[in-house]
Amino acid sequence: MAETAQIVPVPRNIRAFSPGTRRAPPKNDDGSIGPPQRVLLAETSRDIANIAAGAMVFGQFLGERPFSRSIALTGVVVWLCLVIFSVSLIGRKQP
Numbered sequence: 001m002a003e004t005a006q007i008v009p010v011p012r013n014i015r016a017f018s019p020g021t022r023r024a025p026p027k028n029d030d031g032s033i034g035p036p037q038r039v040l041l042a043e044t045s046r047d048i049a050n051i052a053a054g055a056m057v058f059g060q061f062l063g064e065r066p067f068s069r070s071i072a073l074t075g076v077v078v079w080l081c082l083v084i085f086s087v088s089l090i091g092r093k094q095p
Helices: 035-056 069-091
Strands: none
Touching: 035 069
């Protein structure tokens, strides 16, 4: 006997999210990100800055290699750049 394929109805909104799923608000008309996305990006880049500094500066004390000033300096520079980027995102005023 040949099996017949069953037709499954497709929901109207195929991109529907399950209840409780958070979606980012849409971008502004000019393509720039809005205040909620700006705050989220600033917080995330600060977290990444702290992880980079921890890995490149403080992580060296956990290894068996001698302390490298160039890696530590790179960690500090990356941390500083990301923190400045975060502060500049928060500091911008919406027109």
